[in-house]
Amino acid sequence: MNEVVSKQTNRGKGLRPVLGFLNDWGIVLAILALVLFFATTAPTFLQGTNLINILRSISIVTIIAIGLTVSLTVNGFDLSVGSTATLASSFVVSFFVWYSLPLGVSIGLALLLSLSVALVNILLIVWFKIPDLFATLATMFIVEGVAMTYTGGGSISAGMPRLDGTPTFGTIPEAFAKISQAPWIIVIMLVVVAVTHVFLSHTRHGRFLYIIGGNPEAARLTGIRVNRYRALAYLIAGLLAAVGGIL
Incomplete structure (x- = not known):
């Protein structure tokens, strides 16, 4: 009986490295397998x-997902990133078409307003201690409604008058x-992927985010300002969502 238990224990120990490797690299291996499959079945796939x-089709989603990943490091989840992207997109185009603002001003204002x-x-989440899923679910619907109200329920294009009927002469810069x-x-x-990777994996502040996500109470006892870093995570998530919306 003891020999059977010992064999099972040794087998479990032998599987741990394999399971750990699959846990860390399973998604990458799955993507490589898909690339290999399509490369062999469709010769034009690797052109x-x-x-x-x-790459172009996944760029916007990737940028928004990177921001969402930062919020996940502190054991949070921001459901409002999609609505934030919609709001940023509505703002930046309206600044061009409705108000004829220059490129830099339009993008800067759109980013700042979307960060709200x-x-x-x-x-x-941080101040009133509302669970992140409930808080961001609420802001998701509110911000989506704000964006739809701001644009009149449709998209903005060059030559489109303002909602009050005022004619506009702004154009979208080339x-x-x-x-x-x-x-x-x-x-x-x-660039966003590389900078975020360096920030999370090779800086003290990025490590603090992981520590907070693992055990916020232990992080607080070691002197880490938990609330400040949680706020930073949601700020980065909102900023990258706005960047994705502008793109």
């Missing part, structure tokens, strides 16, 4: 044009249109 189209969503989330095209949108995505 440069197709790969660029794939993150500030509301921080107030509800430089702004280019950032959503390859290769610029892909470059922006790669």
Whole structure:
């Protein structure tokens, strides 16, 4: 009996490295398997044009998901990132078309105004201690309604009058249109991924986020300002959601 138990224990110990490897790299292996499958079944899959189209199509979602990942490091979850992206998109185009603002001012204002969503989330979650899923679910619907009300329930295009009927003469700058095209949108995505990786894995502040997500009470006892870093995580999530919306 003892020999059977010993064998099972040794077998379990032998499987631990394999299970740990699959836990860390399982998603990457699955993606590589999919790439291999499509490369063998569709010869045109690995052509440069197709790969660029794939990277371009995932760029916006990747940037927003990176921000969501930062909120996950503190054991949180921001459901309002999609609505924040919608709000940022509505703001930046309206600044061009309705108010004829220059490129830098329009993007800067859109980012700043969209960050107000993150500030509301921080107030509800960090200050009032409302569970993040409930708080961000509420802000998701509220912000979506604000965006729809602001645009009149539709999209904004060049020559579209304001909601009160005032004619407009603003246009979308050519430089702004280019950032959503390859290769610029892909470059922006790669920069965001690289910077976030370095921040989370190779800086003290990124490590603090992981520590807070693992055990906030232990983090507090070691002197880490838990509320400040939780607020930072939601601020980054909101900022990257706004960037995705602008793109």
